[in-house]
Amino acid sequence: MHEPSTSCVDGLAEALGRPVSGQEGLTTEGTIVAHWHYLDYFTDEDRIWTSAEWAQHIDDPHRQHPFPATYQGDPRVIFHVSVRLHPKDRELTPAEWSEVGYRLARVAGIAPPGDRESGRWIAVRDEPHRLDLLANLIREDGNPAVVPRQVHHVLAAECRRIEADLGLLSPREHHVSPFKANMLTATRPTTERLDPSIAAHLSDEAHRHLAVARRLMERAGQHLGAPLASPSPRLPAGFPAPRSPPGPLTRLSLAESILFLALAQRVLTIRRDPHSGEVLARGGDPEAHSLLERTGFVPVVRRHETYHRLPTGLDQDEEIRLATRAVARLQTVGYDTDTDPVFATERREPHYLTLGDQVRHLAVRIREAESTEEVADTLTELTATHDGILAALTKVLHTAADFLQDLGHPADPHTAARLRHLADERLHVLASDLRHVRNDLADRQALHPHRAPCPQEVAGDEREKSASCPCPAPARIPTTPSAPAAAPPAPASRRR
Structure with a gap:
C-alpha cells in the first residue's frame, strides 16, 4: 500500500513508470484493465483519453457537487495499492488481471457489490507483472467510502485467495524450483466452469447483474442443501436455461440457479393489462419497487404476488408519460425492462441520492x-x-x-x-x-471492546510466530445445533 495523496497524478505516474502526459493515450482494452461501473457515462468511443485526463477523472469525485471534499477530515483522498507477480509465476491473461482488479476494489470497500454510488477507480497494468489500483475515497454521493480498518490485512488475505484461485505461487512457495513453476502454468483447473454463455452475459458490470449475483453467491454456501424456487421466466432474451442434474444438487447447479434468481430480480415488465386496462409493473427487487413508487406507481400486495399499478383516474397520455419515465429511471440504474412499444424509450434520467x-x-x-x-x-x-x-x-x-x-x-x-x-x-x-x-x-466515554484499533505489534510470547496481528481469532461457529435450554421448573401447585 502507498501513502494516501491529494492527487492521482503521482500514483498514475508510478503505475506507468513515467510521468503523466497530455499526449499519451490509455485505453480500456490495454492499460486500464478494470474500472468503476459508470465510466461509460463519461467516455466517448471515438476519442482516447490521455493519461492526464484519466488522472483528472479520478481526482474529481463529484458529478453534481463542484466543491472539494475530504475523507474523514483528511484531504488525501486518493487510495493507491499495487500488487506484483513473482518472477517464477506464469503470465496472467488480460481477463485474469481484470478479475484481480475488481476483487481488490471490492474487498477494499471501494466498489461494494451492487452499490450504484461507489467512488471512481481504475486498475492499471502497464508492466507485465504489476497491477495498480487507484481510487478516490469520496463516493459519487459525496459520502466517504467505508474502507476496512485493517485494509492492508484484508487486501493481503484476498491476494492469498487470488493466488489459490489462479494457481499462482504464494509467498511461502517462492523458493520452489523453476520446474515446479512451469508445471503450474500448464496445470488445468479441476473445478467446474460455468457455461460460456452464462459467463458472457454476467460480465457486464455496468448493468450490475454480476454485482447482484456475487452478493447472492457469497451466501450460497450456507444453503447448499436447501431447495430452490423455480427461476422466473422473465429473463433477458437468449439467456440459457439452467441444467437440471439428475443427481443431488451440486455447487455448479446451485450457482447457476442463484444467478438465474439474481437476473430475474433485475428484469421488470411494464405493460397494459388486457383485462383491466391498467398499466401494471411486475418483477424487480426492493430498489426497483422504490423507483416505481417515486414515479407514481401504487404497490398492490396480494397473498401470492406483489406488483405495481398506475393510479386510477389518469388519462392515457398521463399513463404513457409516467410509464415511460419509469422505464427511463429503471434503465438508468441497470434494470432490463420488457414493455409495450408505446412505453419503450432510450432516454435516461439522472439518479440522485434520496x-x-x-x-x-x-x-x-x-x-x-x-x-x-x-x-x-x-x-x-x-x-x-x-x-x-x-x-x-x-x-x-x-x-x-x-x-x-x-x-x-x-x-x-x-x-x-x-x-x-x-x-x-x-x-x-x-x-x-x-x-x-x-x-x-x-x-x-468508552471504546467498544471488539472495535478498538489494532496495535499491529505482536507480543514476544505469541504462540503463532508468523502472526502479524495480536487480535484474537473470531468465535468459532458451532457445526451442530446446541441442545435446547432446559425449561424452568414449574411452580409447585397450591394444595386445595
Whole structure:
C-alpha cells in the first residue's frame, strides 16, 4: 500500500513508470484493465483519453457537487495499492488481471457489490507483472467510502485467495524450483466452469447483474442443501436455461440457479393489462419497487404476488408519460425492462441520492464506530430537539394531518386524527427512548471492546510466530445445533 495523496497524478505516474502526459493515450482494452461501473457515462468511443485526463477523472469525485471534499477530515483522498507477480509465476491473461482488479476494489470497500454510488477507480497494468489500483475515497454521493480498518490485512488475505484461485505461487512457495513453476502454468483447473454463455452475459458490470449475483453467491454456501424456487421466466432474451442434474444438487447447479434468481430480480415488465386496462409493473427487487413508487406507481400486495399499478383516474397520455419515465429511471440504474412499444424509450434520467439513502448512511457510521462518543454523535442526528430527523418526521405527520382534515371525504378527519396520534404518542415514545440511549452513550466515554484499533505489534510470547496481528481469532461457529435450554421448573401447585 502507498501513502494516501491529494492527487492521482503521482500514483498514475508510478503505475506507468513515467510521468503523466497530455499526449499519451490509455485505453480500456490495454492499460486500464478494470474500472468503476459508470465510466461509460463519461467516455466517448471515438476519442482516447490521455493519461492526464484519466488522472483528472479520478481526482474529481463529484458529478453534481463542484466543491472539494475530504475523507474523514483528511484531504488525501486518493487510495493507491499495487500488487506484483513473482518472477517464477506464469503470465496472467488480460481477463485474469481484470478479475484481480475488481476483487481488490471490492474487498477494499471501494466498489461494494451492487452499490450504484461507489467512488471512481481504475486498475492499471502497464508492466507485465504489476497491477495498480487507484481510487478516490469520496463516493459519487459525496459520502466517504467505508474502507476496512485493517485494509492492508484484508487486501493481503484476498491476494492469498487470488493466488489459490489462479494457481499462482504464494509467498511461502517462492523458493520452489523453476520446474515446479512451469508445471503450474500448464496445470488445468479441476473445478467446474460455468457455461460460456452464462459467463458472457454476467460480465457486464455496468448493468450490475454480476454485482447482484456475487452478493447472492457469497451466501450460497450456507444453503447448499436447501431447495430452490423455480427461476422466473422473465429473463433477458437468449439467456440459457439452467441444467437440471439428475443427481443431488451440486455447487455448479446451485450457482447457476442463484444467478438465474439474481437476473430475474433485475428484469421488470411494464405493460397494459388486457383485462383491466391498467398499466401494471411486475418483477424487480426492493430498489426497483422504490423507483416505481417515486414515479407514481401504487404497490398492490396480494397473498401470492406483489406488483405495481398506475393510479386510477389518469388519462392515457398521463399513463404513457409516467410509464415511460419509469422505464427511463429503471434503465438508468441497470434494470432490463420488457414493455409495450408505446412505453419503450432510450432516454435516461439522472439518479440522485434520496433522503432515505442519506439517513441510511447513519447506519454505516454506527457500524464503523469505535467509541460511544461516535455513536452518540450519530444518534444526535435522529434525536436533536429542533432539527433532528424524528422532530422533522413529527412535523411532517402534523402537516399531513392538517391537509387531510378538511379535504372533504368523510373518513379524512379520522385519518388526520390517526396521524396526530402517531406523531404525539407513538413517535414521542420512540424519540424519548432513543434520546435516553444517546445520552447514556455520551456519558460513558468508552471504546467498544471488539472495535478498538489494532496495535499491529505482536507480543514476544505469541504462540503463532508468523502472526502479524495480536487480535484474537473470531468465535468459532458451532457445526451442530446446541441442545435446547432446559425449561424452568414449574411452580409447585397450591394444595386445595
